[in-house]
Amino acid sequence: MGNWMDISQVLNDKIPVWPGDTPFEYKVSWGMEESGSVNVGQVTMSTHTGTHIDAPFHFENDGKKVIDLDFNLYIGPALVIHVPKPASIGVRDLEGIELQGVKRLLIRTDSWTDKTVFPENIPHIEPEFAAYLAEQGVQLLGLDLPSVDPLDSKELPAHHELNNQGIHILEGLVLHKIEPGEYELAALPLPLEQADGSPVRAVIRKIK
Numbered sequence: 001m002g003n004w005m006d007i008s009q010v011l012n013d014k015i016p017v018w019p020g021d022t023p024f025e026y027k028v029s030w031g032m033e034e035s036g037s038v039n040v041g042q043v044t045m046s047t048h049t050g051t052h053i054d055a056p057f058h059f060e061n062d063g064k065k066v067i068d069l070d071f072n073l074y075i076g077p078a079l080v081i082h083v084p085k086p087a088s089i090g091v092r093d094l095e096g097i098e099l100q101g102v103k104r105l106l107i108r109t110d111s112w113t114d115k116t117v118f119p120e121n122i123p124h125i126e127p128e129f130a131a132y133l134a135e136q137g138v139q140l141l142g143l144d145l146p147s148v149d150p151l152d153s154k155e156l157p158a159h160h161e162l163n164n165q166g167i168h169i170l171e172g173l174v175l176h177k178i179e180p181g182e183y184e185l186a187a188l189p190l191p192l193e194q195a196d197g198s199p200v201r202a203v204i205r206k207i208k
């Protein structure tokens with residue numbers, strides 16, 4: 001087994017967020033001087049900041065919240081594939097890739113190169129891709145992108161279709177140094193009872 005590698009974005013006040021969304025902020029709200037013993041921090045952030053998972057409640061009012069998602073899905077074997085700078089991602093991009101038994105699929109696109117700024121354009125997941133992945137048994141789809149739909153999409157077809165096919169979404173991974181292959185993944189969401197998404201600390205290690 002290889003060493004665990006961090007594939008998460010670092011959370012600090014400079015991390016770019018979805019245009020118009022809550023900026024990330026950490027501050028010591030109760031300092032040593034004041035409390036007499038400790039520094040106590042306060043974090044303000046959108047649930048879709050950096051490396052995070054989407055819960056169906058993000059795009060459907062009666063959808064599952066983060067606490068309702070089976071956490072086992074976010075820990076275990078994962079296949080990393082490399083689809084460099086595609087215009088969009090569809091079935092043709094998986095030609096020659098054996099997906100039998102792959103429950104977690106991470107796609108490295110290298111399309112969001114400067115993670116200090118929010119991208120202007122991203123490749124999207126073609127909605128038909130969801131049924132194909134589900135047929136092969138995929139239940140978690142991870143990407144190095146801030147969304148699975150075009151950034152200006154209001155209908156969010158890929159979000160909905162992935163959800164309809166039972167595929168969970170992991171966004172904002174950092175994969176530019178990760179070679180394609182078989183890994184073990186851990187990217188656990190927080191036990192947020194009401195939330196539509198959660199930041200995760202995503203790590204992987206090579207299996208073979």
Ligand SMILES: Nc1ccccc1C(=O)C[C@H](N)C(=O)O
Binds near residue numbers: 058147148149
């Ligand atoms: N934060 C937002 C604010 C406004 C509108 C969309 C978003 C999103 O986050 C959508 C994206 N598809 C996402 O799941 O991360």
Ligand SMILES: [Zn+2]
Binds near residue numbers: 052053
């Ligand atoms: Zn999201």
Ligand SMILES: [Zn+2]
Binds near residue numbers: 147169
């Ligand atoms: Zn999303």
